Amino acid sequence: MALPSLTRVFELLLERFGSQSWWPADDTFEMMVGAVLTQNTAWRNVELSIAALKEAQVMTPLALHRLEHQELQVLIRSSGFFQRKSQCLKNLAAVICRDYQGRVDSFLGGDLHAVRQRLLDQPGIGPETADCMVLYGAGLPIFVVDAYTRRIFSRLGLLDAKARYDMVQRYAMQHLPADTSLFNEFHALLVELGKVCCRSRNPRCEACPLNQHCRSAFSR
Numbered sequence: 001m002a003l004p005s006l007t008r009v010f011e012l013l014l015e016r017f018g019s020q021s022w023w024p025a026d027d028t029f030e031m032m033v034g035a036v037l038t039q040n041t042a043w044r045n046v047e048l049s050i051a052a053l054k055e056a057q058v059m060t061p062l063a064l065h066r067l068e069h070q071e072l073q074v075l076i077r078s079s080g081f082f083q084r085k086s087q088c089l090k091n092l093a094a095v096i097c098r099d100y101q102g103r104v105d106s107f108l109g110g111d112l113h114a115v116r117q118r119l120l121d122q123p124g125i126g127p128e129t130a131d132c133m134v135l136y137g138a139g140l141p142i143f144v145v146d147a148y149t150r151r152i153f154s155r156l157g158l159l160d161a162k163a164r165y166d167m168v169q170r171y172a173m174q175h176l177p178a179d180t181s182l183f184n185e186f187h188a189l190l191v192e193l194g195k196v197c198c199r200s201r202n203p204r205c206e207a208c209p210l211n212q213h214c215r216s217a218f219s220r
């Protein structure tokens with residue numbers, strides 16, 4: 001079986017699931033907060049934390065900067081790892097307030113490499129979180145890799161399941177045009193496929209829009 005092109009994969013996913021309209025947030029700072037909170041937890045848990053932060057009226061860099069660690073931990077408890085995540089958020093808020101006059105757009109300003117490195121320099125922010133912020137926050141074209149991406153790409157036969165983050169990202173960016181809208185939608189669609197069909201156990205290959213192009217579907 002010939003390997004599918006990533007463009008074809010994207011087309012099939014979009015046809016099946018439609019536009020996902022990511023990232024679900026009212027503004028860029030909320031998007032960044034969500035990207036930190038969603039580390040190692042389901043989005044439904046993050047939604048509870050975001051609602052609590054909004055209810056407490058602290059969803060701004062300045063308000064988070066002024067908030068006590070312990071108060072923040074209570075508000076984001078539903079997202080798990082709340083001590084580590086509160087430190088990460090407090091640091092982000094402090095840097096934005098101290099070095100960028102509280103302006104999120106300034107913090108995320110510059111070329112792709114500079115913004116990505118600035119984010120990676122912050123404690124608690126790894127490649128996936130940084131790339132989410134680069135793509136969905138700064139609006140710059142970078143391909144986000146997550147567990148769903150690795151699983152789907154490896155099952156399709158495109159990459160080894162143990163391929164490193166940067167290898168998966170490089171593969172995608174070498175096979176797709178550098179287009180923010182495309183990367184935005186593609187990542188969201190892969191997440192949807194991973195939840196609906198390409199689950200870690202008992203994938204629903206019979207319902208998958210990629211099943212005619214997937215090596216794993218034919219070997220089950």
Ligand code: SF4
Pocket residue numbers: 152155156197198199203204205206208209210211214215216217
């Ligand atoms: S056909 Fe099955 S294994 Fe292949 S991508 Fe779809 S759900 Fe995953």
